[in-house]
Amino acid sequence: MADSTEKIKVLVLGDSGVGKTTLVNLVSNTNSKPSWTVGCNVEVIYHESREYSEFIEMWDVGGSLVHENSRALFLRGCIYHGLILVHDLTNSKSYTNMIRWALEFAQHGEKSKRLSREAEIGLLQGIDIPKLIVGTKQDFLWSRSRYTTDRTGLIGDLNAQLISVNCLDHLQYKNSYQQQQIANFFDQVIKHKKNASNRFNRPFRSTTESPAPSTSRYFSSLDLGFSF
Ligand SMILES: Nc1nc2c(ncn2[C@@H]2O[C@H](COP(=O)(O)OP(=O)(O)O)[C@@H](O)[C@H]2O)c(=O)[nH]1
Numbered sequence: 631m632a633d634s635t636e637k638i639k640v641l642v643l644g645d646s647g648v649g650k651t652t653l654v655n656l657v658s659n660t661n662s663k664p665s666w667t668v669g670c671n672v673e674v675i676y677h678e679s680r681e682y683s684e685f686i687e688m689w690d691v692g693g694s695l696v697h698e699n700s701r702a703l704f705l706r707g708c709i710y711h712g713l714i715l716v717h718d719l720t721n722s723k724s725y726t727n728m729i730r731w732a733l734e735f736a737q738h739g740e741k742s743k744r745l746s747r748e749a750e751i752g753l754l755q756g757i758d759i760p761k762l763i764v765g766t767k768q769d770f771l772w773s774r775s776r777y778t779t780d781r782t783g784l785i786g787d788l789n790a791q792l793i794s795v796n797c798l799d800h801l802q803y804k805n806s807y808q809q810q811q812i813a814n815f816f817d818q819v820i821k822h823k824k825n826a827s828n829r830f831n832r833p834f835r836s837t838t839e840s841p842a843p844s845t846s847r848y849f850s851s852l853d854l855g856f857s858f
């Protein structure tokens with residue numbers, strides 16, 4: 631049962647090396663160089679918008695196949711309120727693999743079984759939380775050919791927003807369209823969680839009434855994995 635006092639959690643998934651940790655560092659305004667994520671890193675950000683002021687946990691789960699078993703623990707054991715799927719704009723495989731990640735999420739970390747297309751569509755459409763697709767390494771688009779993103783296939787069934795970003799440029803990100811889109815996504819995540827809590831008649835805590843610009847600030851970091 632949903633619990634309104636439960637922390638707001640956003641899960642970040644995608645292939646190893648696409649830039650998940652760098653993206654989380656960008657959003658949380660952390661400048662540390664990412665080491666290889668083994669297990670899970672959690673960054674707590676303070677999100678402030680016209681509607682909400684809330685702490686949000688960003689769960690960055692290692693994308694390597696080698697760590698499938700430990701990842702299953704994080705997918706099975708937690709309730710997430712938002713999902714960010716990350717792909718590298720210079721690597722088309724990472725784009726199609728997002729379907730694999732979404733299916734793994736929908737199946738709570740179960741290893742992928744062979745499923746019919748209908749079953750896959752059902753699982754993707756059943757992911758009942760706000761979703762955001764982020765294409766990283768936008769700065770490489772001029773030097774390397776970008777693949778064409780196809781929104782008509784299974785990716786379309788995810789019904790997610792889609793943005794591209796250069797995760798290394800913190801200055802460019804500040805007050806950018808991308809920052810605004812991510813802030814809007816966090817608003818949706820909070821709204822969705824509060825609505826889910828209300829459905830169970832849990833107390834609803836209203837947040838700031840005065841208009842404030844949408845920002846998401848770094849608050850603290852909790853490392854649940856091992857980095858080397
Ligand atoms: N040029 C560029 N490099 C990036 C970008 N995002 C990530 N990287 C680099 O890609 C590599 C892998 O990033 P990392 O965050 O560790 O990937 P993860 O395995 O998905 O967590 C690192 O060397 C990052 O500096 C980006 O937007 N532009």
Ligand SMILES: [Mg+2]
Nearest residue numbers: 650651666667
């Ligand atoms: Mg990482």
